[in-house]
Amino acid sequence: MINFSGTPKIETDRLVLRRMKRSDSQKAFEHWLSDERVSDNRINAAHKTVSETIERDAKIVRYYANIEFCWWAIERKADGTLIGEIDLYEFDYSTCNCEVSYSIGYEWWNQGFGTEALRAVVEFGFRYMNIHKITAAHNTDNPASGKVMGKVGMEQEGTIRRDG
Secondary structure: OOOOOOOOOOOOEEEEEOOOOOHHHHHHHHHOOOOOHOOOOOOOOOOHHHHHHHHHHHHHHOOOOOOOOOEEEEEEEOOOOEEEEEEEEEEOOOOEEEEEEEEHHHHHHHHHHHHHHHHHHHHHHHHOOOOOOOOOOOOOHHHHHHHHHOOOOOOOOOOOOOOO
């Protein structure tokens, strides 16, 4: 059985993982959601206007009322800069499995922030939520994300040739 506790604050050496706030929309838009270098590795296209981000973030904030919703803003401890997001989703109640996804703003790539955030959320899922297996996927033309997954102990199980 999965032990849901919503989206509690998680702290690492350099990061604070916390709930997204409506006031985060401008920075989320500027730092990663409007950046095609980041969106090329996401399912959703880059946001063209901040109003798209405001609408999306309003939904996220509303979803926090559900204890099964696990979506964190990634903030640097040193200066409070919002640099990305990470979430657990697609919970399978029969197997206690779920998926994880994350996005880090381009300015903060290759500095270990993705690894640090992913490690914290994977550990939280296993230790506190009683998750059995956490899966993730990355585009084959984004091997850096695969390296992030490997650094936290995730193992490649296969390659999806077509989705859908």
